[in-house]
Amino acid sequence: MRSTTHERIGESTGNRLMISRRRFITLLVVTVTAIAGAGIYAALEFQGAKASQAAPPPVEVTRSEALPVAPFVLFRNTAPGQGFGDAATVPLTVPGGPRALSGIACDRVYGTSEVTFCLQTKHELATNFQASVYDSQWKQTASWPLPGIPSRARTNADGSLTASTVFVSGHAYSAAGFSTETVIRDRAGPVTGNLEGFALILDGNRIKATDRNIWGVTFVPRQPDAFYATASSQGQIWLVKGSIAGRTLTVVRSGIECPSVSPDGTRIAYKKSDTGSLTGHRRIAVLDLARGKETVLSEQQSIDDQIEWLDDSTLIYGLPRNGSEVDSDIWSIRTDPSAPPALFIEHAWSPSVVR
Amino acid sequence: MYISMADRTGGKTDPGTADAKLPAGQGVAFRLSPVILWLGIVSMATDISSESVSAILPLYVTGFLGLSTIAYGFIDGLNQGASAVVRIAAGWASDRTGHPKRVAVAGYGLSMLARTGLLFAGGFWSLIGIVTGDRIGKGIRTAPRDALISAEAQPEHLARSFGVHRMLDNIGAATGPMLAFLILLLIPNGFGVVFAVSLAFAVIGVAVLVLVVPDRRMARAAETPTRTRTASRWRQLKEPGLTRLLVTAGLLALLTVGDGFIYLVLQDRDSFAVQWFPLLYVGTNVAYVVLAVPMGRLADRWGRVRVFLGGHVALLACYVLAAAPLGGIGVTVACLMLLGLFYAATDGVLAALASRLVSPEKVATGIGAAQTVVALCRMAASAGFGILWFAIGASAAMLTAAVVLAAVLAATAVLMGASQKQAADA
Numbered sequence: 001m002r003s004t005t006h007e008r009i010g011e012s013t014g015n016r017l018m019i020s021r022r023r024f025i026t027l028l029v030v031t032v033t034a035i036a037g038a039g040i041y042a043a044l045e046f047q048g049a050k051a052s053q054a055a056p057p058p059v060e061v062t063r064s065e066a067l068p069v070a071p072f073v074l075f076r077n078t079a080p081g082q083g084f085g086d087a088a089t090v091p092l093t094v095p096g097g098p099r100a101l102s103g104i105a106c107d108r109v110y111g112t113s114e115v116t117f118c119l120q121t122k123h124e125l126a127t128n129f130q131a132s133v134y135d136s137q138w139k140q141t142a143s144w145p146l147p148g149i150p151s152r153a154r155t156n157a158d159g160s161l162t163a164s165t166v167f168v169s170g171h172a173y174s175a176a177g178f179s180t181e182t183v184i185r186d187r188a189g190p191v192t193g194n195l196e197g198f199a200l201i202l203d204g205n206r207i208k209a210t211d212r213n214i215w216g217v218t219f220v221p222r223q224p225d226a227f228y229a230t231a232s233s234q235g236q237i238w239l240v241k242g243s244i245a246g247r248t249l250t251v252v253r254s255g256i257e258c259p260s261v262s263p264d265g266t267r268i269a270y271k272k273s274d275t276g277s278l279t280g281h282r283r284i285a286v287l288d289l290a291r292g293k294e295t296v297l298s299e300q301q302s303i304d305d306q307i308e309w310l311d312d313s314t315l316i317y318g319l320p321r322n323g324s325e326v327d328s329d330i331w332s333i334r335t336d337p338s339a340p341p342a343l344f345i346e347h348a349w350s351p352s353v354v355r
Numbered sequence: 356m357y358i359s360m361a362d363r364t365g366g367k368t369d370p371g372t373a374d375a376k377l378p379a380g381q382g383v384a385f386r387l388s389p390v391i392l393w394l395g396i397v398s399m400a401t402d403i404s405s406e407s408v409s410a411i412l413p414l415y416v417t418g419f420l421g422l423s424t425i426a427y428g429f430i431d432g433l434n435q436g437a438s439a440v441v442r443i444a445a446g447w448a449s450d451r452t453g454h455p456k457r458v459a460v461a462g463y464g465l466s467m468l469a470r471t472g473l474l475f476a477g478g479f480w481s482l483i484g485i486v487t488g489d490r491i492g493k494g495i496r497t498a499p500r501d502a503l504i505s506a507e508a509q510p511e512h513l514a515r516s517f518g519v520h521r522m523l524d525n526i527g528a529a530t531g532p533m534l535a536f537l538i539l540l541l542i543p544n545g546f547g548v549v550f551a552v553s554l555a556f557a558v559i560g561v562a563v564l565v566l567v568v569p570d571r572r573m574a575r576a577a578e579t580p581t582r583t584r585t586a587s588r589w590r591q592l593k594e595p596g597l598t599r600l601l602v603t604a605g606l607l608a609l610l611t612v613g614d615g616f617i618y619l620v621l622q623d624r625d626s627f628a629v630q631w632f633p634l635l636y637v638g639t640n641v642a643y644v645v646l647a648v649p650m651g652r653l654a655d656r657w658g659r660v661r662v663f664l665g666g667h668v669a670l671l672a673c674y675v676l677a678a679a680p681l682g683g684i685g686v687t688v689a690c691l692m693l694l695g696l697f698y699a700a701t702d703g704v705l706a707a708l709a710s711r712l713v714s715p716e717k718v719a720t721g722i723g724a725a726q727t728v729v730a731l732c733r734m735a736a737s738a739g740f741g742i743l744w745f746a747i748g749a750s751a752a753m754l755t756a757a758v759v760l761a762a763v764l765a766a767t768a769v770l771m772g773a774s775q776k777q778a779a780d781a
Binding site for chain 1: 411413414416417418419421479532533536538539540541542543544545547548551552554555556558559562563566567622626629630631632633634637741742744745746
């Protein structure tokens with residue numbers, strides 16, 4: 001194709017643009033080599049991906065027709081092979097046992113015994129994102145498009161409200177980087193509140209900075225109006241307590257990221273940054289809300305997940321498996337500072353404990 | 356006034372430049388220089404390379420960095436500022452050496468190296484370094500490349516020649532994202548393949564530039580007899596016509612709020628725009644591809660300043676449409692067309708205008724200066740508009756921008772009219 005373009009130009013312009021034969025052949029060789037190189041690599045990767053998708057998974061799996069009887073753990077299956085990325089469940093009593101795959105792919109998943117809330121990436125004409133709600137028979141009851149890349153998902157205890165955080169990125173050359181969008185919606189779809197529009201209050205004053213980001217909602221058990229989340233502005237990170245009816249986010253404490261309220265509502269587990277900034281190593285810590293006492297746990301690896309409570313004294317969270325970008329494991333740790341972490345579910349991500 | 360002269364007489368006579376005695380433009384048949392075509396192919400390959408990565412970089416970065424992505428956004432903003440400033444310096448270097456091609460090769464080459472680095476990225480800071488390298492490369496290459504186009508084009512068909520280049524460039528910008536999405540559709544998590552394909556196109560772009568585009572030796576700024584003229588970069592730009600263009604373009608750029616915000620407003624109204632967000636960008640580029648050459652022709656015939664201002668009228672219409680309480684896919688598509696029209700009528704035309712307002716040995720500096728001013732003013736506009744958006748809401752902010760833009764456009768038109776009269780009297 002390029003050679004004909006060249007000849008046409010050569011003819012029509014005479015000696016206005018003379019390309020020597022040697023240069024032209026060099027160009028042809030470079031072009032063919034570059035395209036062939038990328039093409040061969042793509043073909044190999046395509047073959048590899050197909051083989052991997054068809055391969056039997058390294059864990060025992062079954063087919064899930066409906067949600068099991070509580071208690072169970074709902075999570076994203078990251079075992080390579082068939083069913084990679086699917087929402088899956090294991091009984092709480094046998095977390096290492098066979099997992100039941102739903103056949104529904106979710107990047108983040110959370111739920112109750114009746115409702116599963118799932119954030120999905122769809123690779124189509126253009127890659128796009130959506131949130132879906134499923135009933136206990138894995139039947140979709142609602143879905144809506146998401147404006148960015150899924151990051152966090154939560155529901156409240158009865159499954160009537162959902163909260164999602166996505167990364168929104170500007171595609172235009174002049175648009176600046178990334179921001180988060182966090183929205184609370186009724187499980188049927190209507191927006192209950194976009195947290196960007198809530199008033200952010202620090203020491204009684206409203207913060208009017210435009211560079212704020214809000215992420216990682218956790219609903220407070222038995223308080224239908226209340227939730228906690230992370231707010232960030234001008235390099236600072238805060239734990240905020242939100243009121244849905246009041247449309248407010250009130251700063252409670254600083255340096256707390258991705259909060260998760262305990263089932264009894266008395267404590268918050270979260271990520272604590274070494275540097276206090278948005279980059280840096282994150283430890284797991286627990287805050288006693290009544291006493292204001294912080295306990296840092298023994299996990300040495302950096303955490304980037306919203307922690308989940310297994311019970312009132314144990315946390316579970318995801319970590320990349322051997323540095324992989326696509327596979328991960330769920331670990332558990334007791335809230336005692338000396339307790340070591342233990343592997344909870346292999347090849348899994350985004351845990352949700354359904355009681 | 357130089358702008359208005361070049362404007363009114365763009366196709367006839369053009370005092371203030373070396374081509375003043377050229378015969379009437381309509382008499383000269385358009386013949387595209389093969390160098391411009393090859394430069395267009397260089398840009399097309401490079402844009403396939405850069406836009407395929409840009410389209411999927413957010414996905415890759417969030418998968419890679421998790422929530423640290425928020426910090427990444429801030430640094431990316433700084434990079435864009437650096438890229439804008441580099442343009443003027445690269446233009447100056449191009450004029451000083453008299454070899455725009457060499458400077459352009461450095462810019463395209465740096466971006467190509469960054470693509471190679473992407474295949475081996477291993478963390479937050481290496482990723483930041485790679486993206487910075489790519490952006491600076493983009494900043495370096497633009498002005499010398501446009502100086503080459505300006506030198507190769509027939510003066511009577513300058514804007515049209517830029518239009519051909521921008522058309523090819525944007526074919527690449529529209530193709531790149533689709534290619535990347537296709538790869539991810541076929542190969543889940545196939546980011547490595549996207550990076551490899553991107554590198555292949557970057558290599559082809561650099562190869563075409565190095566092997567085919569001649570190293571046209573330009574008059575060197577350094578060879579002008581008075582050394583003091585080259586001592587100061589700013590003094591080089593002291594051409595009254597250029598200063599006026601910089602002020603006008605800068606003022607209008609201060610009211611250009613950034614596509615991201617327009618897309619956000621559309622997303623508020625139209626769930627299609629939410630779901631197919633990346634296609635908004637592709638749609639704008641497709642409109643730009645279709646309109647680039649017609650707008651260039653129009654600029655050569657009817658006046659480059661008129662078309663440049665007319666492009667901002669299209670932007671104004673886009674603001675009003677986006678702010679109006681309408682919704683649905685029709686409004687979305689109309690807005691994208693208007694945005695594409697805006698770019699087609701302003702981007703290449705600005706380079707054409709700037710290159711004719713300075714003497715030949717300062718063309719790259721002149722173009723670089725115009726592009727730097729516009730880029731920096733647009734960044735300021737984005738920041739300011741963000742605050743307005745937060746304070747009074749999306750629609751009100753958009754309407755405010757529309758009203759101020761209308762006022763500035765009217766004032767500019769009156770000023771142009773006055774200086775045309777002045778020029779005619781003189």
